[in-house]
Amino acid sequence: MSLKPLTLWTLRGHAGTPNPWKVLMILEELKVPYELKLVDLADLKKEPYESLNPNGRVPTLEDPNTGITIWESGAILEYLVDTYDKQHTISFTAGSKEYYESKQWLHYQVSGQGPYFGQAAWFTVYHPEKVPSAVDRYVNEIRRVLGVLNRSLQDKVYLVGGKYSYADAAFVPWFEVAALFWSSEMDLEKSFPHVNSWLNRIKARPVIVKTIDDNLKARAAAAAAEGK
Missing domain, CATH: 1.20.1050.10 (Glutathione S-transferase Yfyf (Class Pi); Chain A, domain 2)
Known part of the structure; x- marks a missing residue:
C-alpha cells in the first residue's frame, strides 16, 4: 500500500534551524514521502499553528497514514523509526x-x-x-x-x-x-x-550529503531574499 506524504512543518526563511533538519535526515534515510510546510516566525505562537504545536516551535509532523500529529524533534525521530523502520535499518529491535x-x-x-x-x-x-x-x-x-x-x-x-x-x-x-x-x-x-x-x-x-547540500542552498536563498 502506498503511503500518503507526511507533512513536516518548519520555519520560513530559517533554513539553518537544526531540529527540523534532523527530522528531514531520518525521513530521507527511511524513504518516507513527505512535504514541507513553512510557517513564519511571527505565526508560531498563533492559530492555526498553535493548535498543532502548543509549544509554538518547530518541527511538527503530521502523519495522515496514522492520524498522528507529533512535535518535539526527539519524539518525532522515535515515532518515525518505530513506525517506518520495521527492518531496523537505522534502529534496533524493541527491548534490546x-x-x-x-x-x-x-x-x-x-x-x-x-x-x-x-x-x-x-x-x-x-x-x-x-x-x-x-x-x-x-x-x-x-x-x-x-x-x-x-x-x-x-x-x-x-x-x-x-x-x-x-x-x-x-x-x-x-x-x-x-x-x-x-x-x-x-x-x-x-x-x-x-x-x-x-x-x-x-x-x-x-x-546526509544531500540534506546538508539542500540546507546550504536554502540558507543561501533565504539570505539573498532577506538582502533584497
Whole structure:
C-alpha cells in the first residue's frame, strides 16, 4: 500500500534551524514521502499553528497514514523509526540493549547537545547585548559535550551496536551550526579526534550529503531574499 506524504512543518526563511533538519535526515534515510510546510516566525505562537504545536516551535509532523500529529524533534525521530523502520535499518529491535542505548544517545542529544549549542549560538549571534561570560559558559559546555562523545567513541565506529543509526544522525545539524561560529575553538581533528572521524563517516552518507547540500542552498536563498 502506498503511503500518503507526511507533512513536516518548519520555519520560513530559517533554513539553518537544526531540529527540523534532523527530522528531514531520518525521513530521507527511511524513504518516507513527505512535504514541507513553512510557517513564519511571527505565526508560531498563533492559530492555526498553535493548535498543532502548543509549544509554538518547530518541527511538527503530521502523519495522515496514522492520524498522528507529533512535535518535539526527539519524539518525532522515535515515532518515525518505530513506525517506518520495521527492518531496523537505522534502529534496533524493541527491548534490546541497543534499543535503549540508542534512546539514551538521542535523549543526550536533545537535552545536552541541542540546548548547549543553541545557547552558545544565541549569546554569540542573536542576544542584543554582548555577555562574554555567557558565551564562555556555553562554548565550554560545547567542549564538555564533545568530551563525552569523544570518550564514548574511542573504540567505536558509531554510537550504538556497531552500525549507523538515527541516534548518530541526530547530532549532525548542530555540528553544522557550530562549525559556522566555533571551528577554531572546537578543533575537532586535534582535540576530539574520535568525534571528528565519526562525524566524517556520518557526513559521507549520500542522504546526509544531500540534506546538508539542500540546507546550504536554502540558507543561501533565504539570505539573498532577506538582502533584497
